[in-house]
Amino acid sequence: MLGLPAEFSADFLSRLEHLRLKTRRELQGMGKGSHLSPRRGSSLEFAGFGHYSDGDDLRYVDWNLFARTDRLYVKLFKEEEDLLTQLFVDASASMACPQADRKFDFARAAALALAYVALASGDRVMVRVLGGTALPASPGMVKGRHRIADLAAYLSAVRPAGGLDLPAALARELALVRRAGKVFLVSDFLMAPRALTDGLRLLTGANVDATAVQVLGGLELESADLSGEVEVRDVETGERAVVTLGTQERSALQRALARFSRELKAFCLRHGLRYALYVTSEPFTTFFMRAVTDLGLAH
Amino acid sequence: MGLLEPLALAWLGLVPVLALAYLVRRPARPVVVSSIIPFRMVALPAGARARRRPRFDWRFALEAAILALAALALAKPYLAGRLRGTALVLDNSALMQAAVAGQPSGFAAAGAAALGRLRASDGPVALYLTAPTPRQVASSLAVAEAAAALARLRPCDAPDDPEAVAQLLRGLLAERRFRRIVFVSRHRLAAPAPRGIEAITVGGPQSNYALTAFGLEGGGLANTALQAHVSVANFGLAPATLEVSLEGDGKSLGRTEVRLAGRQMVSVRFPAVAAAQVYRARLKPDDGFALDNVAYAVGRQGRELTVVFVSPTPEHGASLALLPGVKVRSLAAASFSPADFAGADLAVFEYAVPRIRPPVDTMLVVPPAGDLLFGLEAASAAHLRITEWPQTDPLTESVNADLLDPGAGEYFLPHRWLRTVARGARGGLILAGRRWGRRFVVLGFDPFPYRGRRNLPLSVLTLNVLAQLGELGGQERLLRTGQPWRVPSGVTRIMAPDGSATGVREGSSFTPALQGVYRLLGPEGTVELRAVNLGDPGESDLEEVAPLALGPKPESASPPPRVSLAGALLWSALALALFEALLLYRRRGARAVV
Numbered sequence: 001m002l003g004l005p006a007e008f009s010a011d012f013l014s015r016l017e018h019l020r021l022k023t024r025r026e027l028q029g030m031g032k033g034s035h036l037s038p039r040r041g042s043s044l045e046f047a048g049f050g051h052y053s054d055g056d057d058l059r060y061v062d063w064n065l066f067a068r069t070d071r072l073y074v075k076l077f078k079e080e081e082d083l084l085t086q087l088f089v090d091a092s093a094s095m096a097c098p099q100a101d102r103k104f105d106f107a108r109a110a111a112l113a114l115a116y117v118a119l120a121s122g123d124r125v126m127v128r129v130l131g132g133t134a135l136p137a138s139p140g141m142v143k144g145r146h147r148i149a150d151l152a153a154y155l156s157a158v159r160p161a162g163g164l165d166l167p168a169a170l171a172r173e174l175a176l177v178r179r180a181g182k183v184f185l186v187s188d189f190l191m192a193p194r195a196l197t198d199g200l201r202l203l204t205g206a207n208v209d210a211t212a213v214q215v216l217g218g219l220e221l222e223s224a225d226l227s228g229e230v231e232v233r234d235v236e237t238g239e240r241a242v243v244t245l246g247t248q249e250r251s252a253l254q255r256a257l258a259r260f261s262r263e264l265k266a267f268c269l270r271h272g273l274r275y276a277l278y279v280t281s282e283p284f285t286t287f288f289m290r291a292v293t294d295l296g297l298a299h
Numbered sequence: 300m301g302l303l304e305p306l307a308l309a310w311l312g313l314v315p316v317l318a319l320a321y322l323v324r325r326p327a328r329p330v331v332v333s334s335i336i337p338f339r340m341v342a343l344p345a346g347a348r349a350r351r352r353p354r355f356d357w358r359f360a361l362e363a364a365i366l367a368l369a370a371l372a373l374a375k376p377y378l379a380g381r382l383r384g385t386a387l388v389l390d391n392s393a394l395m396q397a398a399v400a401g402q403p404s405g406f407a408a409a410g411a412a413a414l415g416r417l418r419a420s421d422g423p424v425a426l427y428l429t430a431p432t433p434r435q436v437a438s439s440l441a442v443a444e445a446a447a448a449l450a451r452l453r454p455c456d457a458p459d460d461p462e463a464v465a466q467l468l469r470g471l472l473a474e475r476r477f478r479r480i481v482f483v484s485r486h487r488l489a490a491p492a493p494r495g496i497e498a499i500t501v502g503g504p505q506s507n508y509a510l511t512a513f514g515l516e517g518g519g520l521a522n523t524a525l526q527a528h529v530s531v532a533n534f535g536l537a538p539a540t541l542e543v544s545l546e547g548d549g550k551s552l553g554r555t556e557v558r559l560a561g562r563q564m565v566s567v568r569f570p571a572v573a574a575a576q577v578y579r580a581r582l583k584p585d586d587g588f589a590l591d592n593v594a595y596a597v598g599r600q601g602r603e604l605t606v607v608f609v610s611p612t613p614e615h616g617a618s619l620a621l622l623p624g625v626k627v628r629s630l631a632a633a634s635f636s637p638a639d640f641a642g643a644d645l646a647v648f649e650y651a652v653p654r655i656r657p658p659v660d661t662m663l664v665v666p667p668a669g670d671l672l673f674g675l676e677a678a679s680a681a682h683l684r685i686t687e688w689p690q691t692d693p694l695t696e697s698v699n700a701d702l703l704d705p706g707a708g709e710y711f712l713p714h715r716w717l718r719t720v721a722r723g724a725r726g727g728l729i730l731a732g733r734r735w736g737r738r739f740v741v742l743g744f745d746p747f748p749y750r751g752r753r754n755l756p757l758s759v760l761t762l763n764v765l766a767q768l769g770e771l772g773g774q775e776r777l778l779r780t781g782q783p784w785r786v787p788s789g790v791t792r793i794m795a796p797d798g799s800a801t802g803v804r805e806g807s808s809f810t811p812a813l814q815g816v817y818r819l820l821g822p823e824g825t826v827e828l829r830a831v832n833l834g835d836p837g838e839s840d841l842e843e844v845a846p847l848a849l850g851p852k853p854e855s856a857s858p859p860p861r862v863s864l865a866g867a868l869l870w871s872a873l874a875l876a877l878f879e880a881l882l883l884y885r886r887r888g889a890r891a892v893v
Contacts, residue, residue, distance in 0.1 A: 094333040103333075190334035220333055231327040234335035241338055242327045246357070249341070256340040 003152040005109045007284045012113075015289060019117045021083055021182055022298040023209045024272070045078040084141070084179050085118040085125045086208070087111045089155065090187030091132030092164035097235045098225070101217025101280045107186045108155045109284050110213055112148065114184050117297060119145040123182075127151050128173050130187070131164035163236040166191060166199030180207040182296070189214050189264055191236075197267060204271045211274035211296045214261060218281025223253045300864075303375035310370035314363050321359045361879045365872045372868035377861035384422035386477040387413055387445065388468060390484030391452065392430035392459035393780065393814075394838045397485070398587035399502035406454040408501040409483040414449060416481050416497065417442050425477065429484070431457040431781035431810050433467040456590055456814040457781030458838040461486070465849050468496060489846035496849070502841070505587060506535025509839035510543070511564065513580045513594035513832060514777055515572065525598065527552075527569040529580045533559035534840045542583040543567050547575030547598070562842070574598055576828060577816050591839045595816050595830035604769045605642055607659075609635045610649035610747075618748035619647075625765070645768040649747055656735045658788040660768040663741040665708055673717075675741065677709035678725055683744055687722035694720050694731060694740065694763050703756035708744035717741060731767075736785035736806050740764050778831045783810040787819065790826050794818040 052061060052072035060074040089111045095104035115125045119142070126141045136157040139150040170185075183203055189196055189212070203210035219225070226232075229244045243249070261277055268275035276294035278287045292299065302308070332338070395406035402408035417424055424445040426437040437448055464486075471480050472495050480496045482488070487500040512530035533539050538561055544554040553569045572578070578596040585592060608616025608629045616629035630639055632651040640646060645660045646653070652663060652670040666675055688700035700721075710726030713719065716734055719727035723743070730741040742764075746757040778784065786793070786803045794800045796815025803809055811817060811831040819827040837845060 097331060097333040188333060190336060192336070217333070226330060229327040231329045232332045232335060232338055233329065235331050235333055237335070239335045241335060243338060252341040253337050256337045260337065260340065 003149055003156060004112060005105065005152075007109050008112070008116075009285075012285050012288075013116065016113060016116050017120050018299055019292060019297045020121045020299075021085060021118055021123060022296055023083065023182060024296075025209065047076045047078045049073040050076050083118070083121075083123040084177070084181030085115070085123050086173070086177060086181055086183045087115055087125065087127045088170065088173060088183065088185045088187075089127065089129050089158075090164060090185075090189075091129045091135070091158050091160045092187075093131075093161050093235045094164075094188055094190050095215070096160040098217055098219050101219050103188055103215050103217050103220075103280060104158075104160045106278065106280050106284055107188075107213075107215045108158075110215065110278065110288070111155065111184065111186050112152055113288055114295065114297075115151050116145065116148050118182070119143065119148055125151070126177065127154060129155070129158050130166070130169040130173070131160070131162055132158055133161045164191065166195050167202060170199050170202045174202060174206050174208075181209075183208040183210040184213060184295075185210065186213040186215060188216055190260075196264070200267065200271065200273060203273060209274075209296065210272075211276065211294075212264070212268050213295065214264060214275070214277045216257070216261070216277065216279050218279055221254060221257055221279060221281075223250045226250060226253070300376060300378050301861075303377060305374055307373035307375070308370060310373060311367060313366050313370070317363055317366060318359065321356060357882075358879065361875055365875045365879075368868045368872035368875070372865045372872065376864040376868070378864060384424060384439075384477050385417060385420050385479040385481060386425045386427060386471050387417065388427040388429065388433075388464075388471070388480065388482045388484075389413060389449070389452070390430070390459065390464075390482075390486065391428045391454045392838065393454065393456050393590055393833050393835070394458065394485050394841075394844070395454040395501075396456075396588060396590050397502065397505065397507070397841055399505075402501075404454065405485050405502045406452075409485075409499070410449040410452070412499045412501060413481060413483045414446050416479075416499070417445055420479055422478065427467065427471075428452070429464045429467070430455050430459040431812050432460065433463050455780070455812040456833055457779075457810075457812050458833070458835045460781075461845065461847055465847055468847075468849055472496065484847070485841075485844050486847040487844075489848035493849050502844075504843070505841040506533075506537065506539075507586050507588050507591070507839055507841040508533055508535070508539060508541055508559075508582055508584075509588070509591035509836070510580055510582050510594040510832075510834075511591070511836050511839065512566075512777065512834055513578075513596050513830075515578065515596050515598055525572045525574060527572045527578060527580070527596065529567045529569070529594070530564060531557055531559065531567055531582060532564035532836060532839065533561060534836075534842050536561040536842065544581045544583070545569050545572070546579045546581070547573055548577055550575070552578075564836075577830070588839065588841060590814060591833050593814070594832045594834070595814070597816060597828040597830045604765065605644045606765070607639055607643040607646045608649070609639075609646065609651050609653075610664075611651065612649070615649060615747040616647065618750070619761075619765075621749060621751060622762070622765075645765070647747075649745065657737060660738045661740075662764055662768060663739065664745050664747065665743060666741065673714075673739075673741075675714065675717075675730075676712040677743065678712070679707075679709050680723075680725065681707050683708045683710070683728060684724040685721065685728065686724055689720065692720055693767055694729060695760070696763065698759045698763065699756050703760070705744035708742075711741065711743055736787050738768055740768060777834060778811065778829055779834045780811055780814055780831055783808045784829075785809075787827065789821045790819045791822060792820040794820060796831075 049062065050073065052074050056074045062073050062075050065073045089107055091104065095107060111127060115127060118125045124141050124143045128138060129135050136154060139154050142150060185203065200212065226245045229242065231240055231242045233240045265275040274294060274296045276291045389409060391406060395409060396404050399405045399408045423439040424442065425435060426440060426445060426448055427433060427435050440448060468482060471477065472493060481499065482496050483499040483501065485500065485502050488496065488498045492498065509532050510529055511532050515525060515527050527545055529543055531541055531543055533541065538559060540556055540558050542554060542556050545552045552572055555567055557565055557567060559565060575598050578598060580594045582592040604624055605626045606619060608619065608627055609632050610616060611632050613629035613631050616627050619625055619627045637655055640658050643659050645662065646657055647662045647664065648666065649664040650667060652666045652672060654672065656672065668677060683705040685700050685703065685705065689695055705728065710723050710728065711730055712726055714730055717730035717732035717739065720731050721729040728743045732739055746761045749758060749761055751758055786805055786807050786809050788805045790803060790805065792800045793803050793809055795817060796813050814831055814833050817829045817831060818825050819829060
């Protein structure tokens, strides 16, 4: 249906319709919408008082305040605007490894689900792919739920490959748009810690409400295919190491990955980012509806 | 703990080889991972380091353990056991039936003496009896149980085999399983007696009179007069007058007195004894050993002799019908089948041989060459010449060999189990022997057709052979207690003199333990009677009971009792191998998911 992944059943789409994006602060939009904006406007949300000046609508003059202070003040209201939602999907080679985990497929599904929530709320959405090679042309900023098909087609054409320099890629993308909004970064975040923190700090510094969605494979977490003496090779960097793995070592690896995720989450929360972890062994729709709050969504 | 094969420990040298094989193992398996970062986060043993400092590998440990266990098992380790309990070897031979002072029998005295020794010991008791063959009858008995077992035991009528008893005692000494070995017997141990056996001798020198042999002769086809002969012995030192009486089927047939000097033996004959089925000889006066004062014999079974005659010229067999009491069924060799043996007492094959084992006693006359059953080798001769003709053999007695003209026939080469009775210039002329529970007589010349007085030597020979094979007259062989016989065909049960019956199979071995007349029973009733007597002068001579010679105890040749650990080690190695196989199988299954 609309080129969406198989997880997007009619029921799931219906449940997505009832979700909306939630921001931690008011962000300036590009047009009328449903999100409160720092701009003054005509919504019902009271924003404060302002000095009356010629031409102000007398209907907004607060006559009680005039009686107490003998000065004319007008009541100001907040504006409601749409929200620019930017989705960055990691398409580096690690997202396709191990192949059986289908990490990139689920990362694409997560991005499309978030995009659908935004489009259904009347917000603008822009999906960008980080890393990868021979990327197709991006549909750009889209609005209206029917454009989800364009986004699905775009992501379906992406094949994970190569490495990812997260700080450089994010800096490039953020410089292109330079607008406030909501940002989702979907990745396995399996990269050098320094590159990871530098990249996430870019989001912290930008005027965006960012959420990091980490996608890890179930088999990847269990390290089930590793035993005895193996030569491991990093699919992105090509680095190699010959290690001897037994039951204890596999357990240590699992603990290391869990610690890595915990530290990532702690970094995100410390720096004002939201964080959600999806392990592909869990059904996708179950994860998405369970992690609504972590993802920065609301019913 | 010790090792029987310490050199087998050399197999442990394979463990370093195995270790080497693990150290020089195949190249590491390449695996592409999404990121090498987690591997850097964990202090994993790197491959290069692993080669310098070997890591624990469960497969290596398991395989090394399997190898070590197998090598250890090959070395046959053992644990030295503890000596415990008492072995009581009780003489229950016929000799022990003789009375001793203060006790009804030597066996009762032996039981009382043994019990006295057992009460002074602790630990379990293993009970052995010596007759008819030495054997263990009970093990791990408490003293009270051993006393109860002794009360139930009775001596048998058979003598013991001194060599077998000595072997049993030597074996018990060599095994060193028991702390004490108590041997109770009328035999004393010959000097030098080995240490480790507590020998208790019951009874002492004692005068005794005995019937040492009882048999019947004659009553056959050639010699119709039946006579009984009885051997009487005085084993005492003083002269004695003894009365020997003979009964046939319960009726008195005769009585005689003999005067015997000390340690003298004579033979008494009762001529012209009336026909009876069971004969009993008795010796008086009674003495302390009643068993050898009675002897039994069985006479002609009182039935008609049925002969199946198989020949290319069956009319030769018809001539045997001239003999009174003989019924002949003549068959052409070509039409003979094994079913024709049915109902026959004996078979005669003239110029023919059976292809299967005959179920009856058989006479072969000039058998053709190439038979596989008997494997007879013969050389034909146009005229046989007799060179050796014994007059004492039942087959050849009363035959005037000077008048006997065998004519054409065969000389036999020496045979594996047939003895040569009469010889000719180039080999045996008459062979006889027992096999498969049957008797066989082979003639190299043809005595048929039977011509009676017209050819007296051949006729007497024919009658002798038929009488032997048909067991006409008295029982041919003197059977003794404790000596086994083969069960003849057609017999399914044997009833002992005490009335107890035992199921038997044809050709199996049967050992009579009681003196008296045994009834050999078939599906249609009694097949045969057999008289069994003690008839052992060694048992009856209570004046000089032979000592039992064991020889000195071989001090160094008796290893301590051992419990072998080899089996347990082998089973452990096998269990570990299975465990490893199971683990490998499960791991392979897990990889298949990835």
